[in-house]
Amino acid sequence: xxxxxxxxxxxxxxxxxxxxxxxxxxxxxxxxxxxxxxxxxxxxxxxxxxxxxxxxxxxxxxxxxxxxxxxxxxxxxxxxxxxxxxxxxxxxxxxxxxxxxxxxxxxxxxxxxxxxxxxxxxxxxxxxxxxxxxxxxxxxxxxxxxxxxxxxxxxxxxxxxxxxxxxxxxxxxxxxxxxxxxxxxxxxxxxxxxxxxxxxxxxxxxxxxxxxxxxxxxxxxxxxxxxxxxxxxxxxxxxxxxxxxxxxxxxxxxxxxxxxxxxxxxxxxxxxxxxxxxxxxxxxxxxxxxxxxxxxxxxxxxxxxxxxxxxxxxx
Numbered sequence: 001x002x003x004x005x006x007x008x009x010x011x012x013x014x015x016x017x018x019x020x021x022x023x024x025x026x027x028x029x030x031x032x033x034x035x036x037x038x039x040x041x042x043x044x045x046x047x048x049x050x051x052x053x054x055x056x057x058x059x060x061x062x063x064x065x066x067x068x069x070x071x072x073x074x075x076x077x078x079x080x081x082x083x084x085x086x087x088x089x090x091x092x093x094x095x096x097x098x099x100x101x102x103x104x105x106x107x108x109x110x111x112x113x114x115x116x117x118x119x120x121x122x123x124x125x126x127x128x129x130x131x132x133x134x135x136x137x138x139x140x141x142x143x144x145x146x147x148x149x150x151x152x153x154x155x156x157x158x159x160x161x162x163x164x165x166x167x168x169x170x171x172x173x174x175x176x177x178x179x180x181x182x183x184x185x186x187x188x189x190x191x192x193x194x195x196x197x198x199x200x201x202x203x204x205x206x207x208x209x210x211x212x213x214x215x216x217x218x219x220x221x222x223x224x225x226x227x228x229x230x231x232x233x234x235x236x237x238x239x240x241x242x243x244x245x246x247x248x249x250x251x252x253x254x255x256x257x258x259x260x261x262x263x264x265x266x267x268x269x270x271x272x273x274x275x276x277x278x279x280x281x282x283x284x285x286x287x288x289x290x291x292x293x294x295x296x297x298x299x300x301x302x303x304x305x306x307x308x309x310x311x312x313x314x315x
Contacts, residue, residue, distance in 0.1 A: 029053055029075070029102045031082070039093050041085040045075055050218040051170030051196050052076050052106040054252060057083075063095040064088050074106050104170075105265070107249035109200025116274045117164040118223050119290040120205060120242055124276075127153050131284040132241055149268040150243040151282060158238050159230050163221045164203055166300040167195035172217065177210050178231050190241075193227055198300055201269065206241040207231055222305075223297050244269045 030046045047053060057071040065085045073082060085094050121127055132150040171194040179187070191208040193215070205227060212229035215221055230238035245266040252265050272279050274296055276289035298306050 028104075029055060029100075031055070031057070031100045033098075035093070039087040039090060041094055041096070043082040043084070044079065045082055046079045047075060047077070049170075050168055051104065052200070053102050053104055054107040054247075054249075055082070055100060055102040056253065057098050057100050060097045060099075061095055064092050065094045065096075072107070074108050101253065103252045103265075105202075105247040105252060106196070106200035107247055107252050109246040111201055111246055111269070112199045113269065114272065115165070115199070116279055116296065117203075117244070117271050118162070118292050118296065119273055119275065119288065120161050120164050120227075120240065121153075121159060121290050122162060123224070123290055123292055125159070125290045126287055127155075127290065128285065128287045129153060129282050131282075132243075145264045145266065145268065147266075147268040149270050150241060152239055152241045155230065155238045155240075158209065158232070159240075161205055161208065161227045161230060161240060163195060163223060163225045163227055164242075164244075165195075165197050166220070166222050167197040167203065169215050169217055169219045169221060170194050170196045170202075172213065174208070174210060174213055176231075178235075191228075191231065195221060201244055201246045203244050204242065207233070207239050222301070223299075224292055244271050 028047065028049045030048075032044055034042045034044065036042060043057065045055065052074055054072065054074050059067070059069045059071075062069060062085075064087050066088055067083075067085050071083055075082075085096065087094050119125075119127060130152045132152045134144040134148050134150075173190075173192050176189040176191055179189075190206045191210055191213075192204060192206040193208065193213065195203045195205075197203065207230050208228040209231040212231075214226045214228055221227070230240055233239045245268045248265050248267050270281055272281055273288070274291060274293075276291040280288065282288075298309065301309070
């Protein structure tokens, strides 16, 4: 049965490659259906980008099956099976039509609100943390999301930025050079990186110097992995904006709700941070000394990753 399933997936990917080669260049997720000898229909997906996506299939004209007319699933792997339509009358085939839609993000997160994050700077650094205002509310008169929470730091030096938790790099922008001529209070032209965590939360880090990234799309990073170097803002300070959020599953596919929430499908966390002073929740304009220990570094590692880390330390 295992070999049969693998053969069907391989056949599915060949069909996708041959029939939708041009379309595949633009689509993140491709779905195809395979009719089986027993009259059932298997649906498979292929995902062309890292990270979790939520996919929806809406059926129309379903006959000879008891399947629901809609289907939703969070997909993480590069390819796999979505569902099977089974015939009510095994002597007849299933008739159906369908359309698919998908959105970036995990719509079914299992958020660990007690998780202890690291500050995104090297151990022993003294940093002052500020709470950042919501740009849409401040400059465009939009309603701020109820849970809005974003942080920032200022520095006179081009500090390196480190990951706050293990995760996978699912998005980054590396386009913008430092603007040395224009005096600004805000700009959307910032290089940034997004990392997805195991529990379905995401961390965003904004303010990198162009081409300073030390990781690439799809990389797995660990706590205290160097991500890149900060860029200068207004030829004065080096500023990092960072925050942690997860997706509001009720808003991911509902544009009317996004409008009411300042075009944000996110719910923001007020996380705990591990510091030299202990485990804290940030108090705005307060200073902290960054810290980490071995248990935090290995907490989300697999047994194989822990073994590799021990071997590398021995060497």
